[in-house]
Amino acid sequence: LRDEAELTEEDADVLALLHAGAHAAAFDRIATRYAPRLLRLCHAFVRDPAVAEDLAQETLVRVWRALASFDHRSKLSSWIYAIARNRCLSAISRRRATEPLTDEMGEAIADESSPDPAALDAAGRLRGFVETLPERQRLALTLYYYEECSVADVAERLAIPEATVKTHLARGRTALLARLADAGLAEANLWIDPSR
Amino acid sequence: MNASTPSELALDAALARALRPPTLPADFHARLRAGIARDPEELRREQCQNVEGEWRELRAELRRSRLQMGLGALGALTAAIWAPASTLHAVMPWAEAAFGELGAPLLAVGGTIVGLCLAGAAASGRWRLVE
Numbered sequence: 001l002r003d004e005a006e007l008t009e010e011d012a013d014v015l016a017l018l019h020a021g022a023h024a025a026a027f028d029r030i031a032t033r034y035a036p037r038l039l040r041l042c043h044a045f046v047r048d049p050a051v052a053e054d055l056a057q058e059t060l061v062r063v064w065r066a067l068a069s070f071d072h073r074s075k076l077s078s079w080i081y082a083i084a085r086n087r088c089l090s091a092i093s094r095r096r097a098t099e100p101l102t103d104e105m106g107e108a109i110a111d112e113s114s115p116d117p118a119a120l121d122a123a124g125r126l127r128g129f130v131e132t133l134p135e136r137q138r139l140a141l142t143l144y145y146y147e148e149c150s151v152a153d154v155a156e157r158l159a160i161p162e163a164t165v166k167t168h169l170a171r172g173r174t175a176l177l178a179r180l181a182d183a184g185l186a187e188a189n190l191w192i193d194p195s196r
Numbered sequence: 197m198n199a200s201t202p203s204e205l206a207l208d209a210a211l212a213r214a215l216r217p218p219t220l221p222a223d224f225h226a227r228l229r230a231g232i233a234r235d236p237e238e239l240r241r242e243q244c245q246n247v248e249g250e251w252r253e254l255r256a257e258l259r260r261s262r263l264q265m266g267l268g269a270l271g272a273l274t275a276a277i278w279a280p281a282s283t284l285h286a287v288m289p290w291a292e293a294a295f296g297e298l299g300a301p302l303l304a305v306g307g308t309i310v311g312l313c314l315a316g317a318a319a320s321g322r323w324r325l326v327e
Contacts, residue, residue, distance in 0.1 A: 031228060036220050043218045053221060061231045123214035130215065145215035176211075177203060 011076045018070065027064050030080070035060065038084050040146040041157050044139055045088035047131075055091055059084040081157050129179050130172075137172035140165050280307060 010033075017026035038059050043052035062083050070079060130138055140154055144165070147153040151169070155162040284303065291299030 035224060039220055040217045049218050052218060057228055057231055060228055064232050126210055126214040142215055145212050146217035173204060173207060177207060
């Protein structure tokens with residue numbers, strides 16, 4: 001796990017470029033460094049690869065436009081992730097507003113979130129169960145594995161304390177095991193695909 | 197995540213395999229450069245168009261809601277006129293037989309009391325909503 005000092009040091013070069021007024025060069029480094037992370041963060045939020053990509057792009061465009069006004073009061077990474085989270089939450093609320101749930105749609109989503117164990121492979125089955133978790137647990141769990149099991153990274157992406165991330169992870173895992181048991185998949189070999 | 201039991205360890209391993217992060221598409225940075233190079237004025241126009249579109253949708257939705265409310269009010273008014281008239285028509289012979297000449301005024305007083313009670317209940321409900 002990377003600690004706070006390492007995370008701060010990581011952007012020292014970008015901050016130095018910003019101080020020197022080299023915004024284009026600073027942004028190039030930001031884009032290279034943060035694009036994959038932003039894509040993972042946005043994907044964890046919206047769960048749609050194409051939408052996540054657009055949101056990551058939008059975030060970076062906004063970062064570029066606001067870079068000159070970055071006031072260094074917060075960490076650069078926290079500032080960038082805050083922009084990304086806001087974009088994701090806006091996109092989610094826009095989607096909810098423009099696509100009101102009809103009864104049929106609600107049922108369809110409910111069907112999707114209760115996967116038919118026989119219809120999916122082991123990984124797909126497990127992803128289906130993760131989708132049924134409460135939003136915060138799902139988000140923490142997804143990001144945890146996206147970010148190579150770093151609690152610190154998840155906490156920074158979501159702007160919540162590490163202890164809270166650990167709580168969400170523990171509750172999510174317990175809930176998953178319970179749901180797998182309820183679905184008759186208590187045996188580990190039923191949801192672990194040995195071929196993968 | 198500190199997995200301790202065998203099933204937790206197995207779940208941890210399975211989740212690591214199932215939840216694979218998305219990878220950056222090859223053209224991501226090219227698209228980003230194109231996005232940044234776009235004229236800010238063009239971007240502003242596009243955002244304005246989006247906001248105007250959302251506003252138009254909202255207004256249409258409000259108009260639809262108003263029409264529905266109007267139809268509902270018309271229906272309620274029709275029912276409010278016809279329901280007492282039909283009730284009166286059905287009850288009047290019984291009231292006249294039971295109370296004689298006092299039957300009609302008694303029905304009128306009873307109807308007024310019921311109406312006032314309903315109006316009072318509706319008004320108090322509205323106040324509660326406002327508070």
